[in-house]
Amino acid sequence: MLVAVLFVTCQNGDMMHSFKCGAPVLDFVGTLRARRNVVPTEMLTSPESLEAWFRESGLVDADASCEPSDLEQAIVLREAIYLLVVATLAGDDYDAGALELVNDTARMPSAVPQLTQRRRRRVEATPQQALSSIARQTVQLLGGPDAALLKECSRGECTQVYLDRSHGSRREWCAMDPCGNRIKAAAYRARKRTEARSASPVRSGR
Template sequence: MDHAFPCGNISLDFVGSLRARRDESPIEMLTSPARLDSWFAESGIVDAPTTSRPADVTAAMALREAIYDLVSARMAGKTYAKAALEVVNDAARKPSVVPQLTRGGRRTEATPAQALSTVARDAIAILGGPDAALLKECSRPGCTQTYLDTSRGGRREWCAMETCGNKMKAAAYRARKRDERLATAR
């Protein structure tokens, strides 16, 4: 897998395709039509190849940033920006991915616009529903992944334990051990 899906949520994982977005040099994962096609396949939106073009990558990046703007506004308790709403709603108006039954089983083919519509509709479901109150951003410095905190008590701090959680816990453990060594050396 080339892409990361720490949230288990299609639209929030799509937002994470621009990693470390507040760093001086964020890491762009959607660098070409082929990379966008691989994101669609790895996310499970489609199981048949898509044929994205450069214009589809541009549309995907615009949708991703619009979703991020709306999620950020929701987390900050601010009003949604009209431009971001228009981008998400325009994408959602297009037909979404529709699975088909074939003799060989389930098959999901889609155009890039249909795949993006599926992402936009998922974002609308989150932002327009009760899950919007569960939105958080990972607390690991450098990670800007957003996620839904469905943990008991709502105390989850990281987008995923396997990545950011382990890094933060390992750093805390090393800091405790260093402090213990310094305390015994005195």
């Protein structure tokens, strides 16, 4: 299936990607935003954007030198993970192809931390090793107790899935900015319209 995308660039050295879902693998799934829109927003638009995600997520400490084929593989894996996440939310059976892909990727060698002469931890990985680490995180998340904390953002346009660790599981959106602010603003406007209609005088007919 072809997906239309919006291209997003990073300027002034700012981070290209956001990490607000409570688990790197969910942030990885969230690199395709507003999935129900006619034109979703694709954040993985180039091999360089994939390298940035690996680095900014903390998965690796150095760029993984991605090629276009690595980007294609990453997007295929991302969509397989998304199918598993959605099935978990709905309590449905997993798509067999998606499950096989995630498990096969998890079986591959993953990123391994190393110790430097300066007594610091450093992780370098090939794109395939980095993707294997993401697949393993998927297995750990969906096969563990945190799977019960999965929620989809309540703002209809947003399709980000996050972990709700709030007291009483009362969190309603993936992040305050922009989703929480927009939901609150919409509720405020609706409340004001209701108040205005209630305050309007009722005209009686002659």
